[in-house]
Amino acid sequence: MPLTLSTLIPNHDGGIITALQLLLLCVISAILFPFGILIYRIVFPTILSFPWSRSSENSRGRKREKEMTVVFAGSFNPPHWGHFVMIRYLAERYGRVICCIGVNPNKVYDVTPQTRAQILREMLSGSDDGTSCKNVQVEVVTGYIWRYAKTQNASLFFRGIRTWSADGPEEQHLQILNTWGPVLYGPLVWPLKTVFLEGDPRYRRVSSTLVREICADSQRRRDSGEVSRLVNDESLSRWVPQCVVEKVVEAYG
Numbered sequence: 624m625p626l627t628l629s630t631l632i633p634n635h636d637g638g639i640i641t642a643l644q645l646l647l648l649c650v651i652s653a654i655l656f657p658f659g660i661l662i663y664r665i666v667f668p669t670i671l672s673f674p675w676s677r678s679s680e681n682s683r684g685r686k687r688e689k690e691m692t693v694v695f696a697g698s699f700n701p702p703h704w705g706h707f708v709m710i711r712y713l714a715e716r717y718g719r720v721i722c723c724i725g726v727n728p729n730k731v732y733d734v735t736p737q738t739r740a741q742i743l744r745e746m747l748s749g750s751d752d753g754t755s756c757k758n759v760q761v762e763v764v765t766g767y768i769w770r771y772a773k774t775q776n777a778s779l780f781f782r783g784i785r786t787w788s789a790d791g792p793e794e795q796h797l798q799i800l801n802t803w804g805p806v807l808y809g810p811l812v813w814p815l816k817t818v819f820l821e822g823d824p825r826y827r828r829v830s831s832t833l834v835r836e837i838c839a840d841s842q843r844r845r846d847s848g849e850v851s852r853l854v855n856d857e858s859l860s861r862w863v864p865q866c867v868v869e870k871v872v873e874a875y876g
Contacts, residue, residue, distance in 0.1 A: 722743060745866060
């Protein structure tokens with residue numbers, strides 16, 4: 624008896640799985656496998672802990688990274704030292720970094736995304752340590768950032784966090800949106816992998832909320848004559864690079 628596909632694969636009833644049944648099984652597997660990958664990404668997120676890994680050790684890997692575009696998304700409301708050291712790391716490792724600030728046209732902002740973007744640009748071009756990030760661009764994006772990232776041929780999607788235990792639950796909600804959004808609304812667009820970048824321990828106490836509170840409190844104290852503008856600016860420079868302290872005070876004070 625000649626060997627054929629149908630004679631090699633028995634079914635549960637002791638009969639034979641036909642070629643059509645096998646084809647159907649392959650199609651179902653091909654459909655479910657990608658969904659399994661996406662579910663795995665959500666259940667087991669990629670977290671890059673400090674100290675962050677450097678470029679690939681082999682020359683081929685380094686060359687590939689230098690050809691990559693990555694997106695670093697955040698509200699940057701306002702940007703601070705924690706943001707800066709993350710962006711500098713990405714700029715050193717990858718060829719092109721796009722910092723994206725999302726905007727909802729139906730929402731009224733106390734400080735506009737355009738103002739935040741300008742503060743971030745000035746921070747990157749004139750930081751306290753003299754480091755400039757020439758391969759970094761800052762963009763204000765209306766609509767889905769994942770869709771914009773696709774138009775820029777980005778390879779990875781980065782999010783900055785203090786620690787996963789502190790920011791994980793909220794970030795995981797956004798990760799679900801960035802994972803399934805392209806599939807549902809793309810439609811059927813393969814989503815970028817999200818990498819969570821844990822903060823440098825030196826700046827984990829820093830948050831945009833803290834900087835806003837310091838600015839608001841400093842403004843109240845200046846108005847009451849308790850402290851001078853110079854002293855306030857010096858205290859704020861612990862959290863924000865000196866080159867943008869004045870801009871941050873002006874926007875958030």
